[in-house]
Amino acid sequence: MLSLKQKKIIILCKIKNIYTMNKHYFLAFDLGATSGRSILGILDGNNFEMRELTRFSNTILEVHGKYYWNIFGLYNSLKEGLMECAKQDIQLTSIGIDTWGVDFGYVGEDGTILGLPRAYRDPYTDGAPEAFFEIVPREKVYAQTGIQIMNFNSLYQLFAAKRENFSPLNAADKILFMPDLLSYLLTGKQVCEYTEASTSQILNPETRQFETSLLEAAGVKTSLLNPLIDSGTVIGTLTDSLAEETGIGKVPVVAVAGHDTASAVLAVPADNQNFAYLSSGTWSLMGVEIEKPILTRDSFEKNFTNEGGIEGTTRFLKNITGMWLLEQCRREWEKEGRKYTYTEIVKMAENAAHYQSYINPDDPRLANPVSMSKMIATICVENGDLPPASDAEFVRCIFESLTHRYKEIIDQLSEMISFPIEKLHIIGGGSQNKLINQMTANLLNIPVIAGPSEATAIGNCMMQAKAAGLVKDRWEIRKIIAKAFAVESFLPHLSPCSSPQERGV
Numbered sequence: 001m002l003s004l005k006q007k008k009i010i011i012l013c014k015i016k017n018i019y020t021m022n023k024h025y026f027l028a029f030d031l032g033a034t035s036g037r038s039i040l041g042i043l044d045g046n047n048f049e050m051r052e053l054t055r056f057s058n059t060i061l062e063v064h065g066k067y068y069w070n071i072f073g074l075y076n077s078l079k080e081g082l083m084e085c086a087k088q089d090i091q092l093t094s095i096g097i098d099t100w101g102v103d104f105g106y107v108g109e110d111g112t113i114l115g116l117p118r119a120y121r122d123p124y125t126d127g128a129p130e131a132f133f134e135i136v137p138r139e140k141v142y143a144q145t146g147i148q149i150m151n152f153n154s155l156y157q158l159f160a161a162k163r164e165n166f167s168p169l170n171a172a173d174k175i176l177f178m179p180d181l182l183s184y185l186l187t188g189k190q191v192c193e194y195t196e197a198s199t200s201q202i203l204n205p206e207t208r209q210f211e212t213s214l215l216e217a218a219g220v221k222t223s224l225l226n227p228l229i230d231s232g233t234v235i236g237t238l239t240d241s242l243a244e245e246t247g248i249g250k251v252p253v254v255a256v257a258g259h260d261t262a263s264a265v266l267a268v269p270a271d272n273q274n275f276a277y278l279s280s281g282t283w284s285l286m287g288v289e290i291e292k293p294i295l296t297r298d299s300f301e302k303n304f305t306n307e308g309g310i311e312g313t314t315r316f317l318k319n320i321t322g323m324w325l326l327e328q329c330r331r332e333w334e335k336e337g338r339k340y341t342y343t344e345i346v347k348m349a350e351n352a353a354h355y356q357s358y359i360n361p362d363d364p365r366l367a368n369p370v371s372m373s374k375m376i377a378t379i380c381v382e383n384g385d386l387p388p389a390s391d392a393e394f395v396r397c398i399f400e401s402l403t404h405r406y407k408e409i410i411d412q413l414s415e416m417i418s419f420p421i422e423k424l425h426i427i428g429g430g431s432q433n434k435l436i437n438q439m440t441a442n443l444l445n446i447p448v449i450a451g452p453s454e455a456t457a458i459g460n461c462m463m464q465a466k467a468a469g470l471v472k473d474r475w476e477i478r479k480i481i482a483k484a485f486a487v488e489s490f491l492p493h494l495s496p497c498s499s500p501q502e503r504g505v
Contacts (some may be wrong), residue, residue, distance in 0.1 A: 028460035038081030041461025068116035086247035096256035101199030106172035114168035128156035146306030156202035179258030196258035263459030269482035272417035280430025287317020328372035348392035357385035362503035389485030428453035451487035
């Protein structure tokens with residue numbers, strides 16, 4: 001016969017089971033160009049919350065003049081995230097991976113990963129687009145792909161690798177884009193997720209198929225690419241050895257919207273289509289969500305891109321060099337003994353409000369200069385402006401230049417789409433910069449809604465929830481996100497050149 005204490009324990013256990021049975025735990029591996037994290041998303045009915053489990057660095061390796069990603073170091077970091085889940089006795093529903101776009105690794109016929117993936121900042125693609133356009137005209141490449149011409153697009157990486165007789169390419173059976181390469185390490189299954197593949201400049205956004213003629217023109221075999229799968233597809237489960245090593249078991253791995261911006265856009269807490277988004281981080285990606293790609297003469301001349309979104313949508317956007325400019329300056333200043341917190345940096349920009357010089361953030365010379373600050377100063381002089389004379393003025397120059405670029409892109413978007421842009425949603429880490437948010441609202445003359453800052457990981461988790469059948473579509477997802485995460489609104493007022501005190505920032 002059970003004692004009273006034992007009966008109480010049984011009752012408490014039953015209550016706990018009832019309480020937790022509707023909870024679903026999703027693990028998002030969110031990898032950026034400088035760092036990565038494992039984030040736990042918890043969905044309980046329409047309630048959603050997140051917490052960070054691990055954080056790790058991601059740095060480009062330079063070896064003999066070539067630049068690589070340490071894919072095996074990243075794999076080890078993913079294992080540590082899995083082991084942390086096991087340590088906390090978290091029963092995962094699934095796992096998803098998102099990364100930046102365009103980069104890929106080579107895989108041999110026997111499944112061996114052939115060296116480290118090249119990084120998009122490797123200068124081996126310098127001049128590659130122009131050389132490729134001698135074979136296939138620029139206009140035709142855009143008409144077939146709808147992708148912004150950038151020298152590091154996957155097409156030009158393959159073309160450049162062929163020209164340098166790169167051994168991994170010569171021996172490759174397949175290429176796997178970065179999220180797919182990491183999921184291959186976890187599951188042993190090779191896939192090609194649509195949103196990530198759409199950044200390659202090999203995919204046709206209208207037919208949703210690869211343009212194999214472009215690969216032929218690049219001199220590489222068309223069989224390098226795996227068949228496409230949609231985001232939300234279950235790839236497989238963790239391999240037996242990995243499940244045992246980490247202690248987490250045979251958890252399913254889902255192909256989420258593998259391109260980090262696609263995951264981030266899913267997490268925009270919008271209630272209708274009349275919005276633009278700015279995914280703000282190392283890169284600033286500004287665009288709109290539309291039902292069909294825009295492949296016009298105007299979009300070609302303005303070099304806009306049509307990347308894949310979820311549920312058949314297109315992310316019509318522009319890639320803008322973002323906080324990379326500031327990150328590189330900060331790195332220089334730290335080497336010189338001047339280290340600033342982010343709060344201090346924003347304050348520096350506020351105090352330098354009198355400084356008004358601008359650069360084009362997308363000037364090719366700013367991609368990876370030896371000295372970012374010297375290059376910014378050089379460009380200012382070329383423009384007839386006073387170069388920054390202090391660290392604060394460099395910060396102000398970067399902030400002002402970015403907001404003016406945002407204004408230019410919003411104006412161009414408005415001319416090419418069929419609906420009004422009523423507000424701008426800023427998501428990602430840059431959404432926490434209140435000064436830029438207010439400057440942007442003032443300049444664009446529309447409300448700016450800032451947050452959530454963890455949009456990419458949120459979108460990653462919610463796509464897993466969609467794969468599990470827990471949510472219906474992106475609009476239901478956005479309702480849940482709008483309820484779960486606080487945002488901050490910035491209304492336009494006064495002049496963008498007014499003082500921070502006048503602006504109320």
